[in-house]
Amino acid sequence: MITLNGVSKSYGKGQPAISNMDLQIDKGEFVFVVGSSGSGKSTLIKLLLKELDTTEGTIRVNDQSLNNLRRSEIAKYRRGVGVVFQDFRLLKDRNVYENVAFAQRVIERPNRVIKKRVPEVLTMVGLAEKYKSLPKELSGGEQQRVALARALVNRPNILLADEPTGNLDPKTSFEIMKLLEEINERGTTVLVVTHNREIVNSLKKRVITLKKGVIVSDEQEGEYHES
Amino acid sequence: MRVSTIGYNTKQGFKNIGRNWMFSLASVATIGACVFLFGLIFSIVVNFQYIVKNVEENVAITVLFEKDADQAVIDAIGEQINARSEVTKIEYVSAEEAWEKFRDVYFAGSEEAAEGFKNDNPLAYSSSYAVYVKSIDNQDELVKYIEGLDGVRTVNQSQTAATTLKGFNSLLAYISVAIIIILLLVAIFLINNTISIGIAIRKEEIGIMKLIGATNGFVRAPFIIEGLLIGLIGAAIPLVALYLMYNNVVQYILSKFTMLTDIIRFMNVNQVFEILLPVSLILGMGIGFIGSIITIRKHLKV
Numbered sequence: 001m002i003t004l005n006g007v008s009k010s011y012g013k014g015q016p017a018i019s020n021m022d023l024q025i026d027k028g029e030f031v032f033v034v035g036s037s038g039s040g041k042s043t044l045i046k047l048l049l050k051e052l053d054t055t056e057g058t059i060r061v062n063d064q065s066l067n068n069l070r071r072s073e074i075a076k077y078r079r080g081v082g083v084v085f086q087d088f089r090l091l092k093d094r095n096v097y098e099n100v101a102f103a104q105r106v107i108e109r110p111n112r113v114i115k116k117r118v119p120e121v122l123t124m125v126g127l128a129e130k131y132k133s134l135p136k137e138l139s140g141g142e143q144q145r146v147a148l149a150r151a152l153v154n155r156p157n158i159l160l161a162d163e164p165t166g167n168l169d170p171k172t173s174f175e176i177m178k179l180l181e182e183i184n185e186r187g188t189t190v191l192v193v194t195h196n197r198e199i200v201n202s203l204k205k206r207v208i209t210l211k212k213g214v215i216v217s218d219e220q221e222g223e224y225h226e227s
Numbered sequence: 228m229r230v231s232t233i234g235y236n237t238k239q240g241f242k243n244i245g246r247n248w249m250f251s252l253a254s255v256a257t258i259g260a261c262v263f264l265f266g267l268i269f270s271i272v273v274n275f276q277y278i279v280k281n282v283e284e285n286v287a288i289t290v291l292f293e294k295d296a297d298q299a300v301i302d303a304i305g306e307q308i309n310a311r312s313e314v315t316k317i318e319y320v321s322a323e324e325a326w327e328k329f330r331d332v333y334f335a336g337s338e339e340a341a342e343g344f345k346n347d348n349p350l351a352y353s354s355s356y357a358v359y360v361k362s363i364d365n366q367d368e369l370v371k372y373i374e375g376l377d378g379v380r381t382v383n384q385s386q387t388a389a390t391t392l393k394g395f396n397s398l399l400a401y402i403s404v405a406i407i408i409i410l411l412l413v414a415i416f417l418i419n420n421t422i423s424i425g426i427a428i429r430k431e432e433i434g435i436m437k438l439i440g441a442t443n444g445f446v447r448a449p450f451i452i453e454g455l456l457i458g459l460i461g462a463a464i465p466l467v468a469l470y471l472m473y474n475n476v477v478q479y480i481l482s483k484f485t486m487l488t489d490i491i492r493f494m495n496v497n498q499v500f501e502i503l504l505p506v507s508l509i510l511g512m513g514i515g516f517i518g519s520i521i522t523i524r525k526h527l528k529v
Contacts, residue, residue: 049438072443079440089435106441108232154440 001027001158001189002048007057009043009213016055017043019213025191027157030184032200033193034224035210041193044210045162048191049083050074062157079107082151082159082188086166088143090135096122096146097131103150117153125149125179141172148179152188159183161192165199173199200224232445240452243425250421251457257417258461258514261410262507266469268403269506270499275396277494284315287357288366289383290373294352300378301354307376308358313369316359325353411514418457418518422450426526451519458515462507470500 002025010016018040025031033041046052047059050066059066062080069077090099097118104114122128125145135143144164151159161180165173177192177199184190194200200207200223207222208215217225244251290308292301301319309317320328358373360366366384373382426433436446473496484491 051438075437075440075442077440078438083438089431091432091435102435103439105232105235106436106439106445108229108445110229111231150439 001025001029001062002191003058003060005058005060007047007059008055009040009047009052010055015212017213018047020057021213021215023208023215023218025189027189028184028187030181030190030203030205031192032203032205032207032222032224033191033210034195034197034200034207038212039210040213041210042162043213045083045160045193048160049081050077079154080156080158082154082156084144084147084151084159084161084164086163088135088140088147088167090143090146090150092135095132095134096127096138096149099135099146100149100153103153107154118149121149121153124152139172140168141175144168144172144176145179148176148183152183156188158189158191161190161194163194164192165194165196170198177203197224233448236445236448237452239449240456243429243449243453244456246428247421247424250417250424251453254414254417254421254457254515254518255461255464257410257414258458258511259465261407261414261514262462262511263465263468264403264410265407265510266465266503266507268399268407269503270469270473272396272400272403273499273502274493275399278491279396281492283362284359287318287359288370288373290356290358291353291380291383292355293378293380296378304373304376304378305356308356308373311369311372313360313362313365314358315361318357318359320355320357322352322354325355414461414514415518415521418454418515419522421457422454422519422522423526425450425453426522447523450523451516454515454519455512456515458511458513458518459508461515462511466500466504466507469503470496473499 002023004021004023007018007021007023008016009018021040021044033044035041043052047054047066048061050069054067061077064077066077091102094102100118100122101114104117109117119128119131122131125148127142127145127149130138130142135146138146144167148164159180164180165176168176173196180190180192181203204221206218206220207224209217209222209225290304292304296304305317305319308314358369360369370382370384373379433446477493481491481493
């Protein structure tokens with residue numbers, strides 16, 4: 001599903017953000033990527049979203065090489081990858097329904113599909129009742145649910161979550177993680193970048209630990225070790 | 228692109244205009260000024276051309292013959308003039324007709340005074356040809372040719388009015404082209420600013436769009452629509468104004484210069500708008516399109 005072979009990424013001179021990384025994530029896996037600031041977690045997400053190009057090595061996602069993607073193919077590739085961020089990145093001037101529908105409009109789904117699919121996914125994240133609310137009227141946890149609904153509405157094979165609980169209290173963080181687990185159980189491969197030790201240690205999933213751009217441990221049912 | 232997508236993007240284009248309405252208004256006003264001036268100058272230029280053409284068609288070269296020229300010579304001259312390609316029409320005016328015309332004009336109201344000449348035509352030997360040409364541009368050459376013909380006494384031409392009109396017309400055309408080009412550049416610059424602000428306001432949204440998998444076309448479409456709309460509105464307003472103004476201005480000119488009503492004939496407003504309407508709309512939308520494309524290429528590397 002996701003394969004990295006000898007991937008390096010440097011921003012100019014100095015220490016590379018990611019150095020000679022090999023990684024294999026299979027279909028249907030749930031993976032935590034942990035590490036302190038500057039360990040290369042965000043760079044990894046950006047490489048997987050094709051926001052950045054590798055300096056060396058190859059990346060394959062969904063049986064597609066990211067190295068040879070043409071500009072026009074990037075948009076199509078991203079439709080198969082859902083993404084959520086720490087700061088939710090919702091459109092502040094549009095309500096919950098429109099925020100989720102936006103993802104479908106962007107990929108030019110017809111209106112009748114949007115009208116059916118958006119309520120489905122809002123029900124799944126438990127926000128069916130609040131479809132008319134604006135983001136500012138929602139709690140942090142609810143906003144992240146909207147972001148998740150938007151990431152999932154196009155049925156991606158892979159969901160990338162960059163610090164999805166970074167702005168949330170512990171209880172809400174667990175609720176969001178529960179939701180990510182459910183999404184994973186439905187067959188979506190989930191990759192979560194996080195700092196949240198409590199969550200990582202309680203969920204008993206595969207844990208990849210990065211340090212200065214290098215994988216220092218990769219354990220099934222792993223734990224977040226202090227580096 | 229799907230119909231629903233076009234609908235969605237058009238709506239976004241309208242929203243963009245609303246979100247930064249002050250700059251949109253400035254852009255509409257500039258394009259409006261540009262199209263208004265264009266329309267105004269266009270109307271003047273086409274009417275001038277129309278008038279010049281009328282004058283050309285109605286101002287003839289008069290060919291007078293030697294006293295001893297008999298009908299055979301006169302006929303031969305007529306044939307030779309008629310054979311020239313620049314000649315549209317040639318009319319023979321006999322001495323009697325010439326006198327009648329003169330009498331009607333200059334003795335109008337005192338016909339009895341003219342009676343004195345009853346049996347003695349003062350314009351005897353003044354039979355002539357009135358020669359009409361296609362364009363005054365090649366009139367000089369024709370005059371020289373006719374002067375060289377046997378039996379021709381003099382050739383009178385009244386070219387001044389037409390050439391003055393023509394000279395003024397081309398001067399006007401040059402000045403107007405210069406003004407329009409300057410206004411065009413200002414309009415493109417202003418649209419550029421308007422779209423740049425639109426892009427800045429929607430930066431976050433554009434970023435999200437790109438991450439979700441929007442194609443370049445989808446991201447760009449609302450901004451292009453915004454530019455086209457600004458151009459369309461900017462062109463439509465002055466066109467309506469010009470349409471409403473046209474007849475009033477024509478009436479005003481004709482009422483102020485009554486002695487010119489015989490010579491000057493203005494074009495019908497619909498005749499003018501047959502060309503002015505499509506050209507102005509294309510001009511307005513073209514400015515909008517070019518302005519937005521330039522900006523998108525600069526700021527939206529998607």
